Amino acid sequence: MPAPQRQTGSRGWGNENGAALAFIAPYLLLFLAFLLIPSVISLFVGLFKYDLFGGTLKFVGLKNFAKMFHDELFYKALLNTAIYNLFVIPISVVLSLFLAVMVNQKLRGVSLLRGIFFLPAIVALVASGFAWRWMLGVEGGWINYYLSFLGITPHAWLNDQNTALGTIIAVAIWQSLAGKMIIFLGSLKAVPEELYDATRIDGASGPQAFFRVTLPLIRYTTFFVVIITVIDEVKVFAKAFILTVGGLSTHFNILGGEPNYSTLTLVGYIYGIGFRFLDFGYGAAISIFMFAVMLAFTVLQFRYYRRSDT
């Protein structure tokens, strides 16, 4: 009896690829329906004045883009987003790496510390946002309570336009550390112990070993973390929305970004323009601008890392 032959040729290819397609089909369909097709449509919507209630669509060419460059609130949102990212991206990446190095030490109770540091990642954003709002409150907020022992009078951190954005930045850094720390920790675990033994024999100090051995070996992870942080943080919306807009007073501030637009971010502005004013054409134009900026940043980062890799 001849041994059964392994199926080859186009039929085998078809089976394998059919199965693969079946596996990715659910994601692919969702990707097409909720990402790719809307993204392509938004490219066109940016060229129209789209009155959703009236059901009219009027071609306006590049007017929406021209409007953007004369819009004060757009610049305000852009500046706020830039300031936010200027602080959140470097600080959260560096701090999460620092935490990962700390919890990578062979110390007693370090597993518990890892768990504690990871907690913010598993708390829902909305829940933690509300918790922060309460903690930062003037009345009954424990942050103000403890600060009062240092002689600092209770302050409405989220309601003062001079401190609101800074407070959101601090909360965002806290929230984003855990996920990145775990990624870094995984990468640190993969660094061979022998290399550290060798540096010790060569007389290198701890910091020297970190900068000469650890950092170069985890550079791909660092690159990955930076990329996902940029993509994630440029889109900042929910954190600012939960922390500074909400409650009864929102009735008076239509776009959000309270107080006085000091926490209005680009995505927040797009949301306000689109879903509060129903000006989808203008909202789409800002989205396209934002996409272009993010694409440019990502390409630059790829180039930088490719060059530094060679």
Added chain:
Amino acid sequence: MKRAGILLAALGVTMILAGTAFGAGKVTVTLWHGLTAADGQYMEKLMRKYVSDKNPNIDFQPTAIAWADLYTKMKTAFLSKTLPTLLIFHAQYVPIYADNAIKPFDDIVGSLKLKDKMLPDFYDMTKFNGKTYYIPMTLVTHYTYFWKSDVVSLGFNAANPPGTFDALTSYAVKANRVVNGSKVWGIDAGWGYGPWFNQFLYSNGGKLLSDDGKKAAFNSPAGLAALNLYLDWWYTKQVAPKVETGSFDDEVKRFVGHGASAWMTGTSVIGSIDSIGRDNMAYQHSPGLPNAKAGTTAYFHGFALPRMGSKQADLAALEIVNWMLEPEINADFSAGSGQLPGVTAAYNTDLWRKNGGWLANNSLDKIKPVPYISHKLRDQIQESLDKWFNKVRDREITAQQGLDGAEKEVNQILASE
């Protein structure tokens, strides 16, 4: 055999259900409203009473949604055709929703006899472009809240609170104090620009838009006086905080705990939560203050029928609306929520007289409520005003520059329609 028995039993239950709840013509009335505080709970309680006592065939399903979310949800629900049977929202939004989200209902509103029942200004609000889209239920005015003991300790007569802007300012100067190392402001004015500017503007004889709604009209001596009053409060007299002292909840807590202003101003939300029924706290509707010269800044809360409702559901919804316009019920809700009744006869009830309604009634008879921005582009207009006037408040520009900038931008918005 056993399976057949189960099937028969299930069929029996289904038939019983069909014969009661559904078969007997039960009609569902869904309601969305933005009264998320105690006022909304009180209103729902009154509406449920109608359903249980008068028409149990109505399956009444109310939902309270924060105002900002409600207005967003209304737009998306209109597009997905999932609006409720009945809506409660502010009258100034009628031009935005008329003929898309909400429908005129002149054909079925006749029996309610609105013109006979309502105060003239309330009745005016029912019409837009000559058709009936809206039934105002109550008027939310600005209030001044004050603690009687605080006011007396400052040397004022609690029975005679400030009745003019000037009096309020001078009283507030005296009320400014330091408690536990923190500044306590004489006036809590952390309420955003839209409501305040509007009130000051109209009190000074100005108006926001031209009568045809096509041009900005606030760049006037009255507008300048309105902005200067703000600046006077913040920078000269220093009786109001330049930033909000906390979240809305924080401000209420501070006030109730005597840690904040001697006089707190706002709309009646706090009235329904904290002031009414407290022996030591008094409140005064804005017909007495701060509109010393004219007007009262107000929101009308009222009903509208979304396009999607069936005739049967619309009629059932109007039954509930009519119940809320009964003088006793209208007065009961007003007294329980701190809002002013829209039904003339409500002011004659003992219930309302107990809560000082005579004051509001006297004023409403003489003074027209200040209209909020009532325009298809109202959101954009208000956003522009807030933006420019905040710059004035922060002293980035002068009051006149703020008015000039806002006028130019608002006219651009109006021209874009």
